[in-house]
Amino acid sequence: xxxxxxxxxxxxxxxxxxxxxxxxxxxxxxxxxxxxxxxxxxxxxxxxxxxxxxxxxxxxxxxxxxxxxxxxxxxxxxxxxxxxxxxxxxxxxxxxxxxxxxxxxxxxxxxxxxxxxxxxxxxxxxxxxxxxxxxxxxxxxxxxxxxxxxxxxxxxxxxxxxxxxxxxxxxxxxxxxxxxxxxxxxxxxxxxxxxxxxxxxxxxxxxxx
Amino acid sequence: xxxxxxxxxxxxxxxxxxxxxxxxxxxxxxxxxxxxxxxxxxxxxxxxxxxxxxxxxxxxxxxxxxxxxxxxxxxxxxxxxxxxxxxxxxxxxxxxxxxxxxxxxxxxxxxxxxxxxxxxxxxxxxxxxxxxxxxxxxxxxxxxxxxxxxxxxxxxxxxxxxxxxxxxxxxxxxxxxxxxxxxxxxxxxxxxxxxxxxxxxxxxxxxxx
DNA sequence: CTCGTTAATAAGCACGCGCTCACATTATCT
DNA sequence: AGATAATGTGAGCGCGTGCTTATTAACGAG
Numbered sequence: 001x002x003x004x005x006x007x008x009x010x011x012x013x014x015x016x017x018x019x020x021x022x023x024x025x026x027x028x029x030x031x032x033x034x035x036x037x038x039x040x041x042x043x044x045x046x047x048x049x050x051x052x053x054x055x056x057x058x059x060x061x062x063x064x065x066x067x068x069x070x071x072x073x074x075x076x077x078x079x080x081x082x083x084x085x086x087x088x089x090x091x092x093x094x095x096x097x098x099x100x101x102x103x104x105x106x107x108x109x110x111x112x113x114x115x116x117x118x119x120x121x122x123x124x125x126x127x128x129x130x131x132x133x134x135x136x137x138x139x140x141x142x143x144x145x146x147x148x149x150x151x152x153x154x155x156x157x158x159x160x161x162x163x164x165x166x167x168x169x170x171x172x173x174x175x176x177x178x179x180x181x182x183x184x185x186x187x188x189x190x191x192x193x194x195x196x197x198x199x200x201x202x203x204x205x206x207x208x209x
Numbered sequence: 210x211x212x213x214x215x216x217x218x219x220x221x222x223x224x225x226x227x228x229x230x231x232x233x234x235x236x237x238x239x240x241x242x243x244x245x246x247x248x249x250x251x252x253x254x255x256x257x258x259x260x261x262x263x264x265x266x267x268x269x270x271x272x273x274x275x276x277x278x279x280x281x282x283x284x285x286x287x288x289x290x291x292x293x294x295x296x297x298x299x300x301x302x303x304x305x306x307x308x309x310x311x312x313x314x315x316x317x318x319x320x321x322x323x324x325x326x327x328x329x330x331x332x333x334x335x336x337x338x339x340x341x342x343x344x345x346x347x348x349x350x351x352x353x354x355x356x357x358x359x360x361x362x363x364x365x366x367x368x369x370x371x372x373x374x375x376x377x378x379x380x381x382x383x384x385x386x387x388x389x390x391x392x393x394x395x396x397x398x399x400x401x402x403x404x405x406x407x408x409x410x411x412x413x414x415x416x417x418x
Numbered sequence: 419c420t421c422g423t424t425a426a427t428a429a430g431c432a433c434g435c436g437c438t439c440a441c442a443t444t445a446t447c448t
Numbered sequence: 449a450g451a452t453a454a455t456g457t458g459a460g461c462g463c464g465t466g467c468t469t470a471t472t473a474a475c476g477a478g
Contacts, residue, residue, distance in 0.1 A: 017454065036248075037332055038246075038248075038249075039245075039246055039248035040247075042434075042435065043437080044436095052456075054457095055437085055457060055458080056456050056457070058438080063437085064437090119387075123245070123246055124246075124249075160406075163394075165403070167388060168404065171381055171385070172377055172381060172384075175380035175383060178328075194369075194373050197369075198374070202411060205410050226424065226425075226475080226476095230426095253466095261425095261426075262426065263466090264469090265425070265427070268426065273467090
């Protein structure tokens with residue numbers, strides 16, 4: 001009672017008709033949030049870049065913040081999928097760490113636009129939405145931590161503080177989205193390979209082939 | 210000719226009279242930029258937090274962007290000092306890497322407010338100012354790279370790609386400012402020690418004492 | 419004491435902001 | 449075909465934005 005009806009609840013998924021329009025809005029918002037930041041982007045900019053009137057945007061998203069929320073939600077869902085797939089492919093902690101680190105890093109380089117928004121623009125979310133995204137991130141940290149703990153228990157890993165080390169490994173991948181530039185000297189795959197190597201050195205402490 | 214006189218040139222350092230006032234403005238801007246982002250902060254917010262009228266701010270800084278520039282400039286100068294001091298304290302690449310990584314990380318945790326602004330709000334700078342800050346950052350990367358290259362040449366380090374590894378090591382420290390929270394479970398020194406250890410494992414590949 | 423400089427203010431200007439409204443058009447369903 | 453809901457628009461509202469202006473007070477040097 002007395003609750004605002006606006007901007008609450010799950011990401012919307014109404015009929016098919018406006019699907020394409022919504023995708024264009026998301027793309028436009030993504031691009032602008034990434035380069036000019038959430039607060040630096042106007043709703044007019046977004047609508048114009050998506051090729052429609054400003055009011056049309058409000059047909060699909062009730063607030064500008066909802067665009068950011070949708071982007072953040074979808075992005076975190078996607079990363080979670082990437083990471084869980086990578087974990088599933090590995091049959092030992094060492095393999096899992098290698099797979100996760102590679103995919104996580106490659107994703108952050110390849111999708112650096114999206115990654116920048118979902119990592120650095122969370123301050124634009126409402127407290128409720130921010131908290132919802134935070135649980136995604138806690139799950140991610142727990143997944144990484146679990147791999148390290150398993151590796152330690154099986155005897156291969158030497159990791160004195162799995163909690164902080166998990167944070168550090170994720171840090172490496174996340175921060176790629178900050179410094180990565182298209183047309184730089186490395187491809188996302190180059191970086192993924194190097195970072196996988198770094199992760200294994202951190203966990204195993206021995207030079208890897 | 211035709212150049213805008215405003216917002217150009219080095220950080221200002223006029224007479225002593227307003228020194229304290231300027232410091233208050235910088236502190237207020239720092240706090241607000243850090244939590245609400247550059248574009249999310251109003252000049253009225255800054256002035257009020259600094260305990261003066263909005264117009265008084267313009268006596269000391271010609272634009273809001275100049276506040277950000279001053280913060281960024283001073284911050285990068287400070288980090289550069291921290292890093293160069295650490296390098297000077299080490300008498301071998303291994304010692305230098307250890308010292309730099311510790312101090313760099315501790316600084317980013319301890320000064321996470323400043324660090325967040327100077328790492329994540331650079332998009333608010335004018336292109337000229339942004340470029341000026343970029344040279345600070347290139348120098349920093351070069352310093353780290355030089356340590357790694359020296360360590361490889363002296364035979365102790367196993368680092369296949371010093372450029373990317375230098376970036377990764379700096380990444381680790383920088384990203385601490387993103388996730389660090391006061392009253393968290395670790396002190397800045399805890400994180401510094403752990404990260405020094407990570408750096409040595411990355412460079413040397415062997416478990417360190 | 420005078421004069422130029424620095425510091426501070428209250429008021430306000432032009433404009434851009436997020437968002438709404440009344441209304442038109444279009445697609446879908448019965 | 450006609451009803452219904454979804455999709456789109458132009459105009460505009462109230463307000464907050466960065467910044468300026470006119471003015472006054474305090475200060476330091478000659």
